[in-house]
Amino acid sequence: QVQLVESGGGLVEAGGSLRLSCTASGRTLSSHTMAWFRQAPGKGREFVAATSRSGTLDYADSVRGRFTISRDNAKNTVYLQMNSLKLEDTAVYYCAAVQGTCITNTCRGLRYDYWGQGTQVTVSS
Numbered sequence: 001q002v003q004l005v006e007s008g009g010g011l012v013e014a015g016g017s018l019r020l021s022c023t024a025s026g027r028t029l030s031s032h033t034m035a036w037f038r039q040a041p042g043k044g045r046e047f048v049a050a051t052s053r054s055g056t057l058d059y060a061d062s063v064r065g066r067f068t069i070s071r072d073n074a075k076n077t078v079y080l081q082m083n084s085l086k087l088e089d090t091a092v093y094y095c096a097a098v099q100g101t102c103i104t105n106t107c108r109g110l111r112y113d114y115w116g117q118g119t120q121v122t123v124s125s
Contacts, residue, residue, distance in 0.1 A: 002026045002114040004095045009119030012085055016123075020080040022095030022116055032099050033107055034071055034078040038091035038121075048093070049080060050107035053100070058107035063089075085123045092118040 096112035
């Protein structure tokens with residue numbers, strides 16, 4: 001069993017930056033594909049970014065070039081660096097994990113087994 005805990009959310013002005021963290025306990029993350037999803041008010045959950053156990057990166061078009069996902073397996077932590085934030089980035093951000101790997105553009109379609117409880121990101125004008 002894997003427990004995921006997100007942190008780093010908050011209120012930021014448009015154009016600003018935030019870094020989210022997701023720390024896992026229970027099992028090592030090195031054999032897992034890790035991802036970030038988000039859910040805005042009144043909308044469904046959407047894929048944001050993923051990093052496979054082999055180092056493949058996958059990004060949603062809406063965040064590519066602004067967000068960077070990274071992982072530190074020694075710390076059992078995955079990060080999401082968010083720059084140039086926009087009002088439409090406001091959402092609850094969730095960390096997810098699934099054992100196994102993926103290639104670019106397929107990571108988003110994996111069936112993630114483990115989810116965190118989410119952290120709120122609010123971008124103001």
